[in-house]
Amino acid sequence: MSESEHIYDITVIGGGPVGMFTAFYAGMRQLDTLVVESLPELGGQVSTLYPEKIIRDVAGFAGIKGGQLISALHKQMTVFPDFAPTVATNEEVTAIDKTDDIFVLTTTKGQYKSRSVVVAIGGGSFAPRKLAIDYDQALEDQKIFYFVKNVADFADKTVAIAGGGDSAIDWALTLEGIAKKVYLIHRRDQFRGLESSVERLHQGTVELMTPYLIDGVTDGPELSLDLKKVKSEDHVDLAVDALLVNYGFTADNHALRKWGLPLDHRLLKVDANMETSIPGVYGIGDCVxxxxxxKLIAAGFGEAPTAINDIAVKLYPERRQPLHSTQMDH
Ligand SMILES: Cc1cc2nc3c(=O)[nH]c(=O)nc-3n(C[C@H](O)[C@H](O)[C@H](O)COP(=O)(O)OP(=O)(O)OC[C@H]3O[C@@H](n4cnc5c(N)ncnc54)[C@H](O)[C@@H]3O)c2cc1C
Structure with a gap:
């Protein structure tokens, strides 16, 4: 059956920690599940904003790094191989329509059909904050990057990283051992990162270009960056092979309004089963x-079984099961 004809039991919109756990849980209830995530990777705010932070309020862990929690959720999602969810990344859901009891989800890449929908879009679609200057958009993913998909793309290259937070520092330290040369451009002399990372930065080979702003980018055999010194008219040119911009992310949950879903204080209004007033459309996590x-991971993890068990009973009333997870060999 082609993807456009396939009808999933559940489509989870948003692959943050709550969407990931929901997809696992739906698999445990043997439901045919799809997760659609707008970013290239699952993990939501945790992967994007604080992969290195130690989270201390998720049940069962005295402390776990954000990135490790997301890895554990990835592993858990495939623990029932026959019911592992289908995952579509780099694809944003733009519309939800209903025809004959089947939801049709339109995305930036196509359409999916589903018998129920769980909205788990958290703070909304994340988008990287872009360079505030005019530049040729064709350079994106060629010479100007907002995400690192593969560190090998930067091997033996001269790379400039723009930004002064944890993410910029982490990439500078990671690429230091891979790239030919790494520059870190920041508009302040101080960096906002973990003390230990900032110390490594100062001890390493990354050349710090502070306090500078990127005032222009010109393409040629190399990318020429026009750097303007803050509070001064001084400019310097920096020729690099690639520019990696780490100015943080913006989140936009206008989608909830656009989709015409019932709202409460701009968030999805749900009942005790996590269902909205539109039958078959549920909401969990930070967006409700x-x-x-x-708005905590632990709370979202609790909302997932409430929604999924309600969906399971409604889709397959004959399949009533005990609620406890079953013992497995692994
Ligand atoms: C700095 C910081 C520290 C935090 N520390 C903690 C902590 O210590 N403990 C704790 O419990 N909580 C913490 N939180 C809060 C926690 O991160 C959130 O509660 C949690 O991420 C919510 O998960 P979620 O899956 O609901 O949403 P999100 O993590 O926001 O994930 C939603 C996902 O949906 C995707 N998406 C959005 N719109 C669409 C669309 N239209 N189509 C497809 N995909 C879409 C997004 O790209 C995103 O990946 C912290 C938050 C921040 C910002």
Missing amino acids: NYPGKV
Whole structure:
């Protein structure tokens, strides 16, 4: 059956930690599940904003790094191989329509059909904050990067990294051992990163270009960066092979309004089963509101079984099962 004819039991919109756990849980209930995530990687705010932070309030872990929690969720998603979810990344859901009891989800790449929908879009679609100067858009993913898909792309190259936070510092330290030369451009002399990382930065070979702003980018055999010294009229030119911009991310949850879903304080309004007033459309995680809601991973993890068990009973009333997970060999 072609993908456009396939009808999933559940489509989870958003592959943050809550969407990932939901997809695992739906698999455990033997539901045919799809996860659609707009970013190239799953993991939501945790992967994007704080992979190195130690999270201390997820049940069962005295402390776990954000990145490790997401790796563990990836592993958990495939623990029932016959019911591992289908995952579509780099694909944003743009519309939800319903025809004859089947939801049709339109994405930036195509359409999916589903018998139910779980909205888990957290703070909304993330997008990298881009360079605030005019430049040839064709340079994106060729010489100007906002994501690192593969560190090998930077091997033996002269790379400039723009930004002064944890992410910029982490990439500078990672690429230091791979690239021919790494520059780190920041508009302040101080960096906002883990003390230990900042110390490694100062001890290493990364050349710090501070306090500079990128004022222009010109393409040629090399990428020529016009750097303007902050609070001064001084300019320097820097020729590099690649520019990696790490100015953080913006989040936009306008989609909830665009999709015409019932809202409460700009968040999805859900009932005690995590269902919206549109039958078959559920909401969980940071994108929902109800009395007592807290925006925490642990709370979202709790909302997932509530939604999925309600969906399971409605889609397959004959399949009533005990709620406890079963013992497995691994
Ligand atoms: C700096 C920081 C530190 C934090 N520390 C903690 C902590 O210590 N403990 C804790 O419990 N919580 C912490 N939080 C909060 C926690 O990260 C959130 O509660 C959690 O990420 C919510 O998960 P989620 O899956 O609901 O949403 P998100 O993590 O926001 O994931 C939503 C996903 O949906 C995707 N998406 C959005 N729109 C679409 C669309 N239209 N189509 C497809 N995909 C879409 C997004 O790209 C994203 O990947 C912290 C948050 C921040 C910012």
